[in-house]
Structure formats: structure tokens, C-alpha cells
Amino acid sequence: MTVSELTRSAPPRISWRAPLCWVLLAAACLLLLLNALGLGADVRQWWLVATGQADSGTMFLVRELRGPRALGAVVVGVGFGIAGAITQSVLRNVLASPDIIGVTSGASLGAVTSIVGTSLFPAILLLGPWRLPLSAMLGAVLAGALVISLSYRGGISSFRLVLVGLGVNAGLGAGVSWMLLRAELPDLNSAMVWLTGSLSLATWDLLKPVALLVLLLGAILIILAARWLDILELGDDVAAALGLNVKAVSLILLGTSVVLAGATVAVAGPVGFIAFVAxxxxxRMFGTTHPTPGRAALTGAVLMLLADLLGQNVFPVLLPVGLVTSIAGAPFLVWILLLLSKKRS
Structure with a gap:
């Protein structure tokens, strides 16, 4: 029997890694979500709440008190996970996440301006209840456009974009500090809480449009990226030979992910490291060759729900979710940098 006959006769190898990861992440997300809603493990209680038959106290607790916070954690995790996966995959650089290259800083400057800068820019008041998400999205888009335009030299270099992004990030951070110095106490307190990355400010009025936008843009990115990212992974020359307009596709994916990151920041502030870690x-869990938005979205939701759970129950005082993600994300960043240095040595 020849080698080719042996190969054809061998049964196909079935990998359970990806399905197992999907099941474990989905189960973890569901359990953490139920815990965030205060429902516990009572299946009957889940049904009563889902059908609106629970008592008024339980319905008020789930819908009004814990519902916005829980949904906010999922929206932020999904939005940052997808945005981070797109930027890292397109630029082929693990450091190219929205919170490192200045996108979230731009969103923060826009949002802080809408909170404390109404005396300087009265026109912001015309946006009404939409002023926070729209200002955050505008700030993210302007920051992303600035970073891409300054780093674009006949193409997008990931190394140059990260360096430019770090500089823009520092400049926008200075702008946020200047706005805070000019703020009065009530607005200053709100801005400081928001800048730490907190889910306590999430409301249904804010979540409904942002969640819809994150769902829409996330679905578009996942559908577009399903084929494009696999082709881009082969390299620009091979991708161009296969008929893909590399420059146009890269700009479309990056631009959409910037808008997605800006909308996500509006919910809970600049929550650190989720876009990088997820x-x-x-x-690494799924064993893929590059970050993929769908898997990163579910991972980001789990990380956000877990960080909020730890912040409310583990520490002696209540910690905002952004502080918890920063505490956990910093060692992860150091570990990734050590792995990269070992590969290059």
C-alpha cells in the first residue's frame, strides 16, 4: 500500500478544542451574567424573571438596578474584544489595541469634554442625552484618523502606527487633564468616576443605542473579517495576488473598529486592557494563528463580567471595573512582551 493510499484511508482527525472552548466560554458568560443579575442557580427563578412573572421586588432588582450594569459589562467586553482583535490582526501587532494606540484616549477626551466642557463649548448641549456617546465616538474617530494619517506612508506600518499612537495617546491624555483642571466640582466628580472605567453610570437610555450600534458594527466586522483576516494573514503580497485590495480593506476594518471602540467607551469609560487581553x-485558548473578532468578543464579555464580580466582592472596598482590569492586565502585558522578546532572541 502506497503512502497516498494510507493517507486517504486514515480517518479524519477531529479537533474538540474549538467546540470545547466555545462551550466553556458560553457557560462562563451565562453563569457570570446570572450572578450579576442576582438570580443565582434557581432555574425556576430564571423562568419567572424571563417571562415577567416574578414579584415586583425581584423584577425591579433585575431590570432597574442590576440589569444595566450586567448588560453594560457584556456590551463593553464584546465591543472592546472585537475592536482589539481587528486592530491586532490587521496590523499584525499585539500592541496595536485601541487603548494603546490612542483611540480610547480620543474617546475619553470627547466624553470628558461633553461632561465638563459645556461652559467652553455650549453647542454640546444641543446633542441632549446623546452628547456622551456621540462625543466619545467623535473623539475616537478623530484620534484614529490622526494616528493613521501621521503613520501612513504608502501603506500602514504596524511599528510606525504603534509609535505614533503612543505619542498621540500622551497628547490626548494631556488634553483630558486640562479639561479636568477647568472643571467644577459636580462635573469633576462625574468625570473622574467615568475615567476610572466604571459600570455604575450605565443606564438603559445610554445602553440601548450603544448596544444596538455595537451589535450592528460587531456583526459587520465579524462577517467581513471572516475571510479578509485569513487572507491578510498570508501577507500583503499574497493577499494582493489573491485579488484583495489590501489598503482599502485595512482602512475599512480599522475605521469601523475605531467607531466601535468609541461607542464602547461611552458605556463605562476607558476600561483598560480588555481590548488588548481578550x-x-x-x-491562545482556541489555537488560532491570529486574533479573531467572534472569539475575542465572547472572551471580552467573560473578562468584563468576571472583573466586575471581583471588584464588588473580593477586595475590602468596592473597586471600579477599570481598576480591576488594569491590575490584572498589566502583568499580562509584561508576559506578552517577554514572550515577544524570547521569539526575537
Missing amino acids: PQLAQ
């Missing part, structure tokens, strides 16, 4: 963690 894609990398999902890539």
Missing part, C-alpha cells in the same frame, strides 16, 4: 487570550 484577543490574545482567545487566540
Whole structure:
């Protein structure tokens, strides 16, 4: 029997890694979500709440008190996970996440301006209840456009974009500090809480449009990226030979992810490291060659729900979710940098 006959006769190898990861992440997300809603493990209680038959106290607790916070954690995790996966995959650089290259800083400057800068820019008041998400999205888009335009030299270099992004990030951070110095106490307190990355400010009025936008843009990115990212992974020359317009596709994906990151920041502020950690963690769990937005979205939701759970129950005082993600994300960043240095040595 020849080698080719042996190969054809061998049964196909079935990998359970990806399905197992999907099941474990989905189960973890569901359990953490139920815990965030205060429902516990009572299946009957789940049904009563889902059908609106629970008592008024339980319905008020779930819908009004814990519902916005729980949904906010999922929206933020999904939005940052997808945005981070797209930027890291397109630029082929693990450091190219929205919170490192200045996108979230731009969203923060826009949002802080809408909170404390009404005396300087009275026109912001015309936006009404939409002023926070729209200002955050506008700030993110302007920051992303600035970073891409300054780093674009006949193409997008990930190394140059990260360096430019770090500089823009520092400049926008200075702008946020200047706005805070000019703020009065009531607005200053709100801005400071928001800047730490807190889910306590999430409301249904804010979540409904942002969740719809994150769902829409996230679905578009997942559908577009399903084929494009696999082709881009082969390299620009091979991708161009296969008929893909590399420059146009890269700009479309990056631009959409910037808008997605800006909308996500409006919910809970600039929550650190989720956009960086979720894609990398999902890539290592699933064993893929590059970060993928769908897997990163579910991983990001789990990380946000877990961080909020830890912040409310583990520490002696209540900690905002952004502080918890920063505490956990910093060692992960150091670990990734050590792995990269070992590969290059």
C-alpha cells in the first residue's frame, strides 16, 4: 500500500478544542451574567424573571438596578474584544489595541469634554442625552484618523502606527487633564468616576443605542473579517495576488473598529486592557494563528463580567471595573512582551 493510499484511508482527525472552548466560554458568560443579575442557580427563578412573572421586588432588582450594569459589562467586553482583535490582526501587532494606540484616549477626551466642557463649548448641549456617546465616538474617530494619517506612508506600518499612537495617546491624555483642571466640582466628580472605567453610570437610555450600534458594527466586522483576516494573514503580497485590495480593506476594518471602540467607551469609560487581553487570550485558548473578532468578543464579555464580580466582592472596598482590569492586565502585558522578546532572541 502506497503512502497516498494510507493517507486517504486514515480517518479524519477531529479537533474538540474549538467546540470545547466555545462551550466553556458560553457557560462562563451565562453563569457570570446570572450572578450579576442576582438570580443565582434557581432555574425556576430564571423562568419567572424571563417571562415577567416574578414579584415586583425581584423584577425591579433585575431590570432597574442590576440589569444595566450586567448588560453594560457584556456590551463593553464584546465591543472592546472585537475592536482589539481587528486592530491586532490587521496590523499584525499585539500592541496595536485601541487603548494603546490612542483611540480610547480620543474617546475619553470627547466624553470628558461633553461632561465638563459645556461652559467652553455650549453647542454640546444641543446633542441632549446623546452628547456622551456621540462625543466619545467623535473623539475616537478623530484620534484614529490622526494616528493613521501621521503613520501612513504608502501603506500602514504596524511599528510606525504603534509609535505614533503612543505619542498621540500622551497628547490626548494631556488634553483630558486640562479639561479636568477647568472643571467644577459636580462635573469633576462625574468625570473622574467615568475615567476610572466604571459600570455604575450605565443606564438603559445610554445602553440601548450603544448596544444596538455595537451589535450592528460587531456583526459587520465579524462577517467581513471572516475571510479578509485569513487572507491578510498570508501577507500583503499574497493577499494582493489573491485579488484583495489590501489598503482599502485595512482602512475599512480599522475605521469601523475605531467607531466601535468609541461607542464602547461611552458605556463605562476607558476600561483598560480588555481590548488588548481578550484577543490574545482567545487566540491562545482556541489555537488560532491570529486574533479573531467572534472569539475575542465572547472572551471580552467573560473578562468584563468576571472583573466586575471581583471588584464588588473580593477586595475590602468596592473597586471600579477599570481598576480591576488594569491590575490584572498589566502583568499580562509584561508576559506578552517577554514572550515577544524570547521569539526575537
